[in-house]
Amino acid sequence: MGVPIYSIxxxxxxxxxxxxxIRFYExxxxxxxxRRGQERxxxxxxxxxxxLILRGKRLGFSLAECKELIDLYEPSSGNRKQLETVLAKIGQRRAQLEQQLLDIQHMQLELDTAEERCHAAMAATT
Structure with a gap:
């Protein structure tokens, strides 16, 4: 039996x-x-x-990053370079998310302070 093939x-x-x-990624x-005539x-x-594209998107990778990972796909080598690159990108993505979380927490504190000031100002006018 030959190598499996898939239609779009x-x-x-x-x-x-x-x-x-799928056509967009192509x-x-x-x-x-x-191509076999018009058929892919x-x-x-x-x-x-x-x-890889779908997994990369779920992890927040850009299309360029997904393309880089695809280009590194080489099953005959055990994909070691690809796996090392994925690990590095996961570390980078994790750091980005941690920074975003800190930024969100900081913004929540700012909102809490603004809200308290508004309530205090309203209470002072009644």
Whole structure:
């Protein structure tokens, strides 16, 4: 039995995304299906790339970062470079989120202070 192939509708159904999204990722150079006339034929590598894109999006990675990870996909090497890069990006993303959390907490304190001042000013006028 040969290497499995997928149509665009197969991938869309299996990964629960739209065919339009798949075509967009193709336009971005992130997928490279073969063509048989007008039909796109996707390989297992394309399916893995789509999974990486979807996972990367869930983790907050940019499309450029997802493309970088796809370009590093090399199963024959055990994907070590790709995995190291993912770990580094996870660390960066975690640091960004921690900073955003601190910024949100600071903003909440500012809102609390402003709210208290408004209540105090209102109480003073009654």
């Amino acid at each position: 509708s197969d991938l869309a159904r299996e990964l629960d995304i739209t065919t339009r999204a 336009e971005q150079g992130m997928l490279s299906p073969e 034929i996707y390989s297992p590598r394309d399916k893995v790339a789509l999974k």
